[in-house]
Amino acid sequence: MFTGIVTDIGRVLSAIDIPAGRRTRIATRYDADGIDIGASIACGGPCHTVTAKGRDGERNWFEVESGAETLALTTAGDWREGTRLNLERSLCIGDELGGHMVAGHVDGLAEIVERRDHPDSAYFRFRAPHALARFIAKKGSVALDGTSLTVNEVEGDEFSVFLIPHTLSETTWNERKAGDRVNLEVDTMARYAARLAEFG
Known part of the structure; x- marks a missing residue:
């Protein structure tokens, strides 16, 4: 994990x-x-x-x-x-859980639809594969290229995040642009919740 x-x-x-x-x-x-x-x-x-x-x-x-x-x-x-x-x-017992639980099992690829840079952040909008979009929720967690991020807005198959300067400088995100594909792992809890709902 x-x-x-x-x-x-x-x-x-x-x-x-x-x-x-x-x-x-x-x-x-x-x-x-x-x-x-x-x-x-x-x-x-x-x-x-x-x-x-x-x-x-x-x-x-x-x-x-x-x-x-x-x-x-x-x-x-x-x-x-x-x-x-x-x-x-990988996480060791006793380590600080600073992001969210990530399995490292990528579900698919999301495409960067838009990037807008601001003085204190960068806005990214993504398009998720339709089958995975239902697992992505506003204010929920998502892992993109191995980075734990909080979802800002969701509309249909698209969702957005804001990245702070620290994240941009300490990861590969400053290299990303519209049209790039990134590895997407949806939140494990969302996946289980959807599966349980099927038997509701």
Whole structure:
């Protein structure tokens, strides 16, 4: 589990196709000695398992492998050398829950419809896949590219968020523009509530 609070911005060093999908090596500020093989790290939203790790001089890195499902549902298939990714290590018992409960299981892709920059914030409007829009509620939580965000307004399949300068500077969000696709994970509680309502 994760919280949607980004703790590093990784950079893709290499991404190659393998029989099982795609293998990506990511540079990180995380100490390679403190990363276990098999550990879970959210990379741009989707949870990945660390399959290798190391250090080249002062640069730490780890590798992950993305399967067919991940490549189909997320932006992982678009990762190239130089791509920057929001990173978060998995939650430990006793850690502060600063965002909301995030599983790292991306549901689909949302498209940025509009971006407007203000002196103290940036406004983003998104279009969600129709099948996922019902899980997104005003003032509810949503994870976008691995970042826990509060929904501002909802209208049909579209919703908006405001990002403060800190979020823009500490994540990859300052690079995002209209037309970009981002990884969307709806709130787990909303998903369960909708499922229970089916049996109401």
